[in-house]
Amino acid sequence: MSENVQSAYREEQTKLSTVLEEIGTQLERLRAIPVYTGHDFTEQVLEAGREERRQRLMKSEPEPYFGRMDFEEAGKNKPSALYIGKAGLDNLEPGSLPIVVDWRAPVASLFYSFTGGEEKVEYEAPEGIIGGEVHLKRNIMVRKSELERVVDTYVRGSEEPAVSDEFLLYRLGENKDNRLRDIVSTIQAEQDQIIRADKNKALIIQGVAGSGKTTVALHRLAFLLYQYQEQVSAGKMIIFAPNSMFLDYISGVLPELGVGDIQQRTFTDWAAKLMDVESMLANPAETLDLWFGEAGGVAPGDDAPGRFKGSAMFRDMLDAAASALEASGAPELEFSPWEDAVLPYETILHWYREEYKHYSAAGRKERVLARIHRWIEMELKSVKPESLRKEYKKKASAREKAYAKKWPDFSPLTLYKQIFGALKDTRGILPEASFAEIPASIIKSTRADLKSGRIREEDLPALLYLHQKLNGVDGIERFDHIVIDEAQDFSPLQVSVLDRFVRGHSFTILGDLSQGIHAYKGVHSWSEMSDLFGEHETSYHALTRSYRSTMEIIGFANAILAGGVQDAIQAVPVFRSGNKVRLIDFGTENEHGGEQMVTQAIRGLWGREHKTVSVLTRTQTQASKLYEVLKPIFPELNLIDGSMTQYEGGLSVLPLHLSKGLEFDAVILADAGLKQYGESEWDAKMLYVGCTRALHELWVLHGGELPKFLHDVEAWSEVGLPE
Structure with missing residues (x-):
């Protein structure tokens, strides 16, 4: 060990002792305050804040930081040593720098983006662009409150070569267990650019195998919660992953970053539960063994059921079907609850088309029928004597039920069955010509499935699309941000549906076309995804460096x-x-x-x-x-x-x-x-x-x-x- 390395190690050992002592002091002070269990709202908020700090300090104690950067801000005459950690640690003395800077803080971006050289650097802070010079960049490994490794990746003015990859290679060489781990100490510049990208864009990330794209997406969620804490919440974020086992595999990353409550689901589970069709789902293993069971086959084309049902063309057909059903709306009948009482068809149609036009089709139907019921109640008040009123009320109830049955069924499953001929379109709403381009083999197999009460995973995006077209999207169902992992296995229709469940096109869409083994349902080009959004609503990033394998x-x-x-x-x-x-x-x-x-x-x-x-x-x-x-x-x-x-x-x-x-x-x-x-x-x-x-x-x-x-x-x- 060289003299410089020994000196750096001693310096960091002293610093670690000081920081650990400060963590202990702050914890002791917080624990000395009795835990409030009363009902006063203000005190409850204060106690929640104290408990959050207690938990953060306890989590920081084994590994308070992982890096150091000595940064001299423009206009100042000496650098400040900034220690970077998973969680920030404030100095209780007023006006002092933080003891540890949160890795998501603006200044911490320099730790990831700076790769050497004596040129001036800058970062974007809330108060504007701040420039300066980096004097030192140091990787530090602390485990169980013990200093294990110190590696200087840059020393200003030093003639010794930079060793920027030594710490990274050391971490990559470690064996893996049954969980994905965070990479907060080894985030690379190109990964950091994605993590800190604007919220209201659909980020499409093409990442080669082992490029860390999944981990980057998880770190991006942690960053968004830090950067936009007044606009987003963890409970309004969701990660869609390929299967439940993979969700378990990645489940440790966000807690390690101090983030909880983010939903983690498969698209199938989420969509089926939202529409209450879990019991109808076919076993996906049947489809998988069908496609993967034969060697030497040709990759599935656009006529594969999953590819076709997930295409923009099929989405347009669904649009046409939903619009035709919505337009048919109120039955062309006046409503008469009893003799001499008539509600004209024109009035009912006006309610449906004009007064409730801002509601979904199903919502309009519900409100029109409720309004008719109120109209009946008002009319009954003028009927006398009491015996006649009771007679009319009974007759009106029967006619009201009969009239409601003449309205179209705005259930997405009913419409889907009508599209494929598994249920007769008795009202003649859907013109057959609209669906002439559906391959006959798909019509035949889907009709058989639907008649037997079975739906496949490939049907869920279409059903969910019809659901939101006919029923709308409830505010509580909307997300602040959506992560789609293994997105090459998603269809354009799936993403188009999800775009209606998220605010501001806020997506992180990641995958690798070279790993597109589910070609029978996924995309063959990222343009199939980007074409769903406006010109300035997407951002494409390619991660080509693999950190996984030798x-x-x-x-x-x-x-x-x-x-x-x-x-x-x-x-x-x-x-x-x-x-x-x-x-x-x-x-x-x-x-x-x-x-x-x-x-x-x-x-x-x-x-x-x-x-x-x-x-x-x-x-x-x-x-x-x-x-x-x-x-x-x-x-x-x-x-x-x-x-x-x-x-x-x-x-x-x-x-x-x-x-x-x-x-x-x-x-x-x-x-x-x-x-x-x-x-x-x-x-x-x-x-x-x-x-x-x-x-x-x-x-x-x-x-x-x-x-x-x-x-x-x-x-x-x-x-x-x-x-």
Whole structure:
């Protein structure tokens, strides 16, 4: 350890002791104040503030900060040492600088954006642009209140080379457990730009595998809550993720950042509950095994049910159907509750079309029928004698019910059934020509599903679109911000629907087109998303640097893209080297060769330094069969399927599509042979997803011949088991 490093370490050890003492002092003062449990509102607010500070101090104590930046503001004659942490820590002395600056504060942006050099820098603060000079940038690792590491990434005037990647590489080299962790201490400049972007825009983020896009989106939520605390609330934010297990995997990040109450759902669960159709949902595993079960197929086209039902064309058809139903409105009948009492059709139509035109169609129907009921009550008051009034009231009640049944049903499911012919359009509202472009195969299969009382995930966006068209969106259902993860698997219609549930187009839409393995329902180009918004309502960002895997694994995965996917964006790895990828042929003679080789591969990887090892198969059925074979040999093995709500870590076997978004210390691809994966672009994307789950080690098993996009991987791989 050099003298400069030793000096920096001693300096930071002294500083840490001082900060920890201050945290202890402030905690002691707060704990000395009796907790208020009364009913006085003012005192309740004060107590809530004190409890929030108690919790923040206790959370800060093990790791009060992670960085230091010495910044000399323009017009001042010396730099100030600013310590950056997950939570701010105020100095109780009036007029003093904070002891720790919150990472989301404007000045902290310099810690992430500054990469060296002696040029002047600036940041945007509420009071305007503030400029100055950076004298020192230092990464500091504190764990359990103990100083572990000090790395200077910039020292002004120093002749020693910058070591800006040393701290990052140190953190990346750590093994993973069963949870995604925050990256607040290692946020890179391009990631910070996304995190701090304006709220009222739809951010579209194309991020290669391992670029940290999910984590960046979660940090963006924490930033928005800090920056716009008077305009947004955590309870009005939502994250849409691909499955419940992935939600569990990312669940620790926001609490680590001091953020709670943000909703985390799958689109399917949220939409089905909103419309109360959970019991009608078909098992998604049927669709998944249908699409992933065959190798060598052609990637689904626009006539695939999910692609068509999620398209802008189908949205226009739904618009036409909803508009036709809304226009049909009030039945062309006058209403007579009894003889000599008549409410003209023209009056009813005026109420529906004019007086209540600002309501949804269903809302207008409700209000018109309520107004008719009030009109009946008013008319009854003039009827005499009492005996006649009772007779008229009984007759009016029966006629009122009969009249209400003549109104159209504004249920989205009813209209959807009529569109596909699963329910007869008795009023002749929907012109058949409007739906002539729906492929016959889709009409046939959807009609059969609907008649049997079953809806599929691909139907939910359309049903929800009709729901908001016919029923409107309640204010309490609107969000301040929406995050869509794995957005390449969303359809344009899904995003179009969600745009009606969020204020100001406030989205963070993130994904990777090269991981678009759900091509039967997702987008093939980001323009399908951006075209939904106005010219100045979107912002596109590309994250091309991968922080997850070693150079060898990234090189191997890039070779797959180069050989199998047109115009794919390749990942740029950080300089972290490891073992070459293992290509292991288990042959085709022995029908159990693959199972035996997987067993050997697990023995070669599990139980060493790796905490998480996964075996990836093409389908859920294959994963289940392999699990039955391996479980007696490896009792600790976990089987992961679509019903899982938690990822337990350790040793697991799972279908490739469920691995998206997850990462493991080591990955074993059970069979990447030509028989399993074929040579289509879709197959290449699936193998790319599987390979890029690995952080440190990747073993690719195959029975016989490999797909063509695995032919040019010699530079990154070795053949056979290690000696």
